Amino acid sequence: MTTGSNLLAFLGLVVTLLIVWRQSWPARLRLFVAQSLLLAALASTIGVLAQRRGLLLVAAVFVVVKGWVIPRVLARIGSGAPVRPVAPGRSSGITLLGAGALVVAAYVIMLPVTAAAELPTERAIPLAFAMALIGLLLCVTGRDALGHILGFLVFENGIFGLAILATYGLPGIVEAGVFLDVLVIVLIMEAVVVQVRREHDSIDVDHLRELRG
Amino acid sequence: MMLGVLLAVPLIGAVLLWRAVGRVATALHTLTAGLTLTAALAVSVRVNQGPPLVALDGFLRADALSGWMIALIGIVAALAASEAPRYLAQTTGGRFYPLFHLFVFTMLVAVSTDDVGLMWVAIEGTTLASVFLVNFERTRASLEASYKYLLLCSIGIAIAFLGTVLVYFAGIQQFGDEAHALRWTTLQRLAPGLAPRVMELAFVFLVVGYGTKAGLAPMHTWLPDAHSEAPAPVSALMSGVLLSVGVYAIVRFKPAVDVAAGPRFAQNILLALGLLSVAVAAAFLWISANYKRMLAYSSVEHIGLVCIGLGVGGVLGTAGALLHIANHALAKSIAFLVSGRIRAAYGSTEIAAVGGLMRGLPRSGALFLAAILALVGLPPFGLFVSEVMILAACFRQGFPLVASAALVLLVIAFAGLLRGGHAILYGTPPREPAMEAHGWRAALPGAVALLLLLVTGLAWPPGLGDALNRIVAIVVP
Numbered sequence: 001m002t003t004g005s006n007l008l009a010f011l012g013l014v015v016t017l018l019i020v021w022r023q024s025w026p027a028r029l030r031l032f033v034a035q036s037l038l039l040a041a042l043a044s045t046i047g048v049l050a051q052r053r054g055l056l057l058v059a060a061v062f063v064v065v066k067g068w069v070i071p072r073v074l075a076r077i078g079s080g081a082p083v084r085p086v087a088p089g090r091s092s093g094i095t096l097l098g099a100g101a102l103v104v105a106a107y108v109i110m111l112p113v114t115a116a117a118e119l120p121t122e123r124a125i126p127l128a129f130a131m132a133l134i135g136l137l138l139c140v141t142g143r144d145a146l147g148h149i150l151g152f153l154v155f156e157n158g159i160f161g162l163a164i165l166a167t168y169g170l171p172g173i174v175e176a177g178v179f180l181d182v183l184v185i186v187l188i189m190e191a192v193v194v195q196v197r198r199e200h201d202s203i204d205v206d207h208l209r210e211l212r213g
Numbered sequence: 214m215m216l217g218v219l220l221a222v223p224l225i226g227a228v229l230l231w232r233a234v235g236r237v238a239t240a241l242h243t244l245t246a247g248l249t250l251t252a253a254l255a256v257s258v259r260v261n262q263g264p265p266l267v268a269l270d271g272f273l274r275a276d277a278l279s280g281w282m283i284a285l286i287g288i289v290a291a292l293a294a295s296e297a298p299r300y301l302a303q304t305t306g307g308r309f310y311p312l313f314h315l316f317v318f319t320m321l322v323a324v325s326t327d328d329v330g331l332m333w334v335a336i337e338g339t340t341l342a343s344v345f346l347v348n349f350e351r352t353r354a355s356l357e358a359s360y361k362y363l364l365l366c367s368i369g370i371a372i373a374f375l376g377t378v379l380v381y382f383a384g385i386q387q388f389g390d391e392a393h394a395l396r397w398t399t400l401q402r403l404a405p406g407l408a409p410r411v412m413e414l415a416f417v418f419l420v421v422g423y424g425t426k427a428g429l430a431p432m433h434t435w436l437p438d439a440h441s442e443a444p445a446p447v448s449a450l451m452s453g454v455l456l457s458v459g460v461y462a463i464v465r466f467k468p469a470v471d472v473a474a475g476p477r478f479a480q481n482i483l484l485a486l487g488l489l490s491v492a493v494a495a496a497f498l499w500i501s502a503n504y505k506r507m508l509a510y511s512s513v514e515h516i517g518l519v520c521i522g523l524g525v526g527g528v529l530g531t532a533g534a535l536l537h538i539a540n541h542a543l544a545k546s547i548a549f550l551v552s553g554r555i556r557a558a559y560g561s562t563e564i565a566a567v568g569g570l571m572r573g574l575p576r577s578g579a580l581f582l583a584a585i586l587a588l589v590g591l592p593p594f595g596l597f598v599s600e601v602m603i604l605a606a607c608f609r610q611g612f613p614l615v616a617s618a619a620l621v622l623l624v625i626a627f628a629g630l631l632r633g634g635h636a637i638l639y640g641t642p643p644r645e646p647a648m649e650a651h652g653w654r655a656a657l658p659g660a661v662a663l664l665l666l667l668v669t670g671l672a673w674p675p676g677l678g679d680a681l682n683r684i685v686a687i688v689v690p
Contacts, residue, residue, distance in 0.1 A: 112410030113379065116386055132375065139368060148364055155368065159375050166382045170330060171395060177334030178374070184341050185367050192348070192360050199353055 002120045004049070005165060008042040009124035012161060013103070016131045016154060020099045020138065021092050025078050028150060029071055035131075036066035039157055043164050046121065055169045062160070065179050070153065070186050077190050078146055095141055099134045106130035113166065121165045128165055132158025145193045149186065156182055215259060216268045216275055216325055219252040219283065220318065227314040239298050242310045246294030249317060253287025256280060256325075261680050267327075271396065274327035277683035278535075282324040282454075282461055285539055288665075289453040289546045290317045292658045293446040296550045299655070300444050303557055307349060309444070316342040316450065323458050329465065330395045333370070333377050336426060336462060339455055340366040346447040347439050358435075358442035365435040366426060373422025373462070379415035380466070383407045383473075397465055404472035404690075412473040419466050420482055427459030429486045429520060430493040433513050437497070440509035441562065445553020448505065449546035452512045457538045460519055467523065468690045476526065483524030484615055490517025491622045498629030504555070505562045507633045508548050511588055514626050515541040515596075521619055522603035523688075525610045531688050532681040533602030540587075540595035540669055543662045548584035550658060551577050555637075558646035564633060569642030576651060578638055580659045585634040587666055589627045595669030 015035045022028050040059040047055030103126075110126040117125065132155050139151025160178075163170055170178075226245030233241050257280035260266055265276040275283065294313070301309055319338035326332050340363065348359035377395070384394035387406045393399045400407075425432040436456075440448050463483075470479050494514035501507040515537065522534030552562070554577045559567045570578035587594035600623070607616035668674065 109414070112408070112414050113382065116383070116408040116411050118386070136368070139364075145360075152364070152367060152371070156371055159371060159378065162375070163378045167378060167385060170378065170381060173328075174330035174334065174395065177330070177337075181334065181337045181341070185363070188341065188344055188363060192344075192356065192363065195348075195351070195356055196360065199356060 004045045005042060005121040005124045008038055008045060009127040009161060012038045013127045013130055016134050017099055019154060020095050020134060023092060025146060029074055032150060032153065033067055033071050035157055039161050040067065042161060046164060046168060050168055052168055054172060058169055058175050061179055065183055073186050073190055077193050098137055102133040102137060103130040106133055125162060125165050128158055128161030131161060145196060149189050215256050216266050216273045219256050220321055222248045222252055223314040223318040227311040227318060230311040230314065238310055242294065245314055246291050250287045250291040253283045257284035261676060261683060271327055273325055275325045276687055277680060278687050279324050281535060281680060281684055283321060285542050286317065286320050286454045289450060289542050292546050292550065292662060293449040295658045296553060297446045300446055300553055309349060312342055312346050316346065320454060320458050324461055327396050327398055329377055329397055332462060333374055336458060337370045343447065343451065347443045349444050355442040358438035361435045362439040369422050369425025369432060372418050376415045376418030376422055379411055383411040400469045404469040407473040409474040412470050413478050416466060416470045416479055420463055423459045423462040424486060428456045428513050428516050430490040430513060436513060437506045437509040441503055441505035445549050449549040452549055453542035453546040456512060456516050457542060460516065460538065464523060464688055468688060472690050480524050480526065483520045487517045487520030487524055488618055490520065491619060495622045495626040495629060498626050501633060502564055503562050504564050504633065504637055505552050508552060511630055512545060518600065518603055521615065522606060525606045525612055526689060527606055527610050528685050529602055529609060530606030531685045533599050533606055535681060535684055536669065537599035537603060540599050540666060543666050544584055544587040544596060547580065547659050547662045548588060551581045551584060564636050566643055567637050568640040570638045573642040573646045582638055583663055585630060589630050593670045594666045598670050
């Protein structure tokens, strides 16, 4: 179980770093789907090896919600966006460097947790937390609504991974609530983005600068 | 059973209101708000006379602390509900009523469950239910406000989820009692054995996460936008009770963290964030050119004070903080409801565009003046008493520096708010306002809230002290 969970969490982190690196929206969306599928695989691996039937169900719902429904909604939101040329002088290098630093930070912050854990999966916990932190970074540095939503979802995925690794899944009602929440947030975001686009003819959040003081 | 009724009333009301229009909708809305208030008061009286109410195998549970919050939500929701038809008369339709009651429902669930997981789901639900209310007028500014609100609060609540996961982890690592490891009562019982470092880390995430909902600086940046752009009844609900629900979530976790990791840890964090919030609010109260934003920053100030009270703790600090939550809810909901009437009369929320309120709109002006005087903490209103309690607790628990800093900041905030209030109330009106609302129905909500503020400020009824003592027994381990 240790090898499996470590490997899957590591691959998840690699995919997360690739999301930071890539600039094109369709590629990032595909990477997000890959990350979601890896996390579902992680959940089902732990579900089988630790004999938690409930986790298999969670993994199945996760694949449907995060691997299929939400990417479809995101694709729908993104389809109206103009292809943004990468601004000159702006590369993902700095952000990648920040993401690297966050991986180190994740290990440091999670020290109390790994110290208290007596689980075969404990070594993968900081990797999942790093995914969450990088999602937060994407959210903060995102320049348009799509970047914000994607960052938020990566963040959410990282927390899901951490919950699976550290607790082998939360009680069913909480998991169900989380899925419902994420789904509704994305749908509301879509509604808001559609309106932003109508008002401003763009989903660049630089336009949202009226409220000050 | 009683808890079930309390939660069912606003939910059923919201479902029925989804399709209702015109007079039927207004009548149904009034009925739902009235029944919610009745059920809320009944529950809070009941939990203060006997053991906690429990339903669904302990999943729903209301103790004295829940009862306090339930009563507040019921009262503020009723005040806001009474103003809603007047607000809707000036705008075109939309699903205001159902979302309003859904919003109330999610807040009631958040404070009447024993399960911190369900509490999390419900608090996230408050954001989802209210985001369309913030954007109800669908202007550019309200759109921007709702976007920031949804994004920042979703991130905040996700961070709180991380904290909840870590608490759950600490629970099952130690005891393997997984069936009820997310129950607050279980955490409380098992707290001495929980891993202290993990609980500290969890508390940091919980404070940042729920603190975002509570409007604590530096996570408060969504608040002035959302509170100023939302329709007045929604602003009243958000400022009056939604922020307090965020504080409530922190209060629920604090005893377990205090026992597991020692009281200093949570204390330092809460004092630092509380002082920072008061400082930020004091500065922004001076530069707000918009009276709804001014009121929003005043909320940041008062939530900061509540945090200081909870941070210093003890009987006096905790009771003062809880009382301050109630006083602030009453005073701020009045201020926001009146601000809605001012906006309806002048068509603007800029301070420069209103002026001369005492002559232009004498009834609203007088009510606004009373609310501002209550909010700056002058006697005879209740906020004076609770602020004195909090500051006295600082001295008693050995934090004279915190008390002095808070006092200086409060004076700055006091002057800032009075300055804004003066500009609105006196001077020459820039233009003739439209007719203001009159008649006993327009005056009733304000009169009730002011009366309650006088009660908490001058003469405590016999039950109030008992209720606070019961809450302190729960929060202070």
